[in-house]
Amino acid sequence: MRSFWQDIRYGLKVMRKNPGFIAIAVFALALGVGANTAIFSVVNAILLHPINYGNPDQLMMVWEKSAKRGFGQIPTSLPNFVDLRTDNKSLEDLGAFADSNFNLTGGDQPERVIGVRVTASLLSLVGIKPLRGRLFLSGEDQPQATRVLILSHHLWQRSFGANPNIVGQNVALNGDSYTVVGIMPSDFKFPPSFSATVASSQYAMPNADLWVPLTTDAVPTARDIRTLFMIGRLKPGVTPAAAQSEMNVIASRLQKEYPATDADMQVDVIPLRQQITGDIHLALIVLFGAVGCVLLIACANVANLLLAKASGRQKEVAIRTALGATRRRIIRQLLTEGMLLGLAGGVLGSLLAIVVLRQLVIFSPANVSIPDNIGIDWQVLAFTLLLSLFTSFIFGLAPALQASKLDLNETLKEGGRGNSGGSKQNRLRSLLVITEVALALVLLIASGLMIKSFLRLQNVNPGFNPENLITLEIQLPQNKYSDKNRQAVFQQQLVQRIAQVPGVQSAGTVDNLPFSGNESNVGLTIEGQPPLNAAERPRAFLRNVSPNYFESMGIPLRKGRTFADTDNGNAPGAAIVNETAARRLWPNEEPLGKRFKRGKADSQYPWVTVVGVVGAVSHTSLEVASQPEVYLPFQQNPELNLTLVARTRSDPKAFAGAVRREVSALDKDLPVSNIKFMDEIIGKSVAQPRVYALLLGIFAGLALILASIGIYGVMSYSVTQRTHEIGIRMALGARPRDVLKLIIKQGMVLGIAGIIIGLIVSFALTRVLASQLYGVSSTDPGTFAAISLLLMFVAVIACYIPALRATKVDPMIAVRYE
């Protein structure tokens, strides 16, 4: 025990004697341990732990799909759901849900909330108990049952002051009275967060504020209107594959039974976990890779420094051996030193992790919800800590291993001859540095591509002008506005009132605002073209707008006219199509004056005439190329759903009050809290690529710093080692710049070797990123070249300081050296 303290004391002395070396090694370790732990903890919390349901591996998402129409995952219709639920034997239960927006009154003030309708047993199916009250009872999803709802924890806190007595009380949803029967715990999230490509547009699950039973009168009952998502729980012992093949049988039966609507229907059973990680899976792998790279570089750095130190300590070890220290004793001493180093780096790294994590929470983009109760992931910290300790141990041992191989005679002989050299020992160190540079290059290129892609994405023209646009989503309550006429009047008055607000340039309404996530996709019948069945009909996205919508949004008119006030209930049906729809529906023909209708030729919808063609708009995301869109005048198709858009002459934020006042003046029961600004909505839509680019950028920056420390360390050590040789060269007439060139060239050989290897690896690996990139090839030559140059430049800088030191070598040492 005493000798242990001796070892520690001696180790501390060694560390004190080499402050520069220790600082660099500890810094590298701390960066590797700290930053990685912090960022990884966040990634872990956001992306890896979303399922906290009971036995989540038994939970399956069940989708319809249509290979014929090229739709991968689509919701189902109520009748299809009922058939799938009753006919299957693989699932304990199958539940359906659909999200829907509600006006909530009865809380602090009227507000717009996101509700999810769920079949009565669905919440118990996912296996989470309520915080207060109860879940839904069977039968509560019958149309005649008393209306009940369950509050989410955050809505309970936000709008009901966390009042525990709210259970049992009544609140109003869309004007109807509901009894609160339960409150869910704060970490309960249903639906789970995943996104799916529904009919070629991206659909992200909302964060629900409350749940109500899915009653058959609240959702469309037609077999071909597909609005329901399904989650089921496998019976014990049943595999997903078995469930899938049973569903296939049911699907083919439904195909035969209902050829008009289900002719091409198929069913897909996907484990919920896979569904959730599906689209973040790749991002995760890339981030894992990045974390691993940074950690490897940090370890390589420490290894390098310890190896460098080791050759410097050969003599010391030899002397201690000569003085009678056993090999075991020396190894223990060196291990103690490695441990001290590892501990110092680890402690500093943990502190760094805590600080970085706090900063990440504070500075996270508003639209990325980093949970504020996020903590250090201790498993990750333990892992990185162990790895760095392990590295320090292994490479701390190097001098002992070298010493055991040391041939004293040989050393003396070499020394006696007074020649410079001994490059064999440097080979491992050079290899480590080359690896560091190569890894850093791969990370830098990956993040360079992501950043470039993100910038491209940001510069995509969405087809309208998102600046100075204020929006408010309004849901007219059914009980008060059931009359179509009232809906039309409300819309007209709303637009008139808002347009008169000073500073508002133009105001309009639309049912599905771009980037709102709301979308309706309809099949069309074109006049003069042969009738097609549902699966073969051309499809377009439908928007229901006011005359000034295009002007307000800044959507350019290409041909014909926009809607006028005269396009009302008394006038013939009018329609405006976008360029994409015009091209697809009437290729090489003049679209103006053409007629079409929703659904089949004899559907209840009226024929409408194309009066104008407008530019295409990015509706779901900037990445998705423009889709065919058709616009109908709201006055001819009034509905309960509308979103106000107003173009203001100055900062739209200043108009929130005025908009609220005007809407409340029209109807004081309408919630007005949900005002959004178009530029922010678009900003949110690129939040994920931004965070992704940001994280990769941070990792790449770390890698760059660590790699340059690595180059610096090795070159610095090499200069020390080559001092005598440099002295000889100077004695032979090398000028300072010859020496500078010598050292920088040596560093550049390492740098360039690393860059070449890194480029090869990047070419192979960045393909993985291809699906995450927008408008940038995964082997974009510009990025590859720029990043290589950047790394080369950093390498030169890292070599420059040691090289400068080399020029200061006193050539006298050539004479004095014995």
Next chain:
Amino acid sequence: MSSPRPLIHLSGVKKVFYTDEVETHALSGIHLDINKGEYVSIAGPSGCGKSTLLSILGLLDTPSDGEYVLNETAVENLSLSDRARIRNREVGFIFQSFNLIGDLTVYENVELPLTYRGLSSSDRKRRVTDALERVGMAHRAGHFPSQLSGGQQQRVAVARAVSGQPSILLADEPTGNLDSSNGEAVIELLRELHRGGATICMVTHDPRYAQQADRIVHLFDGLIVEEEAGSNRREIKEAKREVKETNAGGVG
């Protein structure tokens, strides 16, 4: 046949080292001229300033005081780069510990001073081959220093020193790390070079080797205390006298 101006002219050269408030007067006023083609050896007890003097002669170090004219150029106050250039052209060093660079082959070691001069590679090749042939090491051009004996290494070092055809060869105890037979071989090599016209200044402890020179400069405590003619000079003088005598005899 001495040239009108000496190749090297030192006058009042002093060197003081300051370390931790201790002043060491390594040289305390050296006056020394070395003529072109002369072979001078410097002798004296350890610590008397021999290496310091040689370093100043070789522009590795600057005098604290005094003047130094090398080949008609005052060199006390030149920039680092200029000193490196002159060192490269005018001076060839031979060290006690050989100082070959272990990572470079024999050929590359000899080539090294030429590379700092911007010579074409064919030019360099000719000179390196020449120099290696003169020391009898041409057959070892591709070897590394560690594959050579000490005597062989020192011969390579001599080749490196002469490859650039410097005005003066400076040798600091070139035999110090060699056994006597190898030492003698190196001294013989220097004498051959001298016969070929080289100017040499050599520090040595060994009086036998010192005697090889034209002139022996005795240093003590940073001062030249005595200069004597070496046996080489005496031999030449004797030889000349013999020639005269035979001539005279022949005539007379």
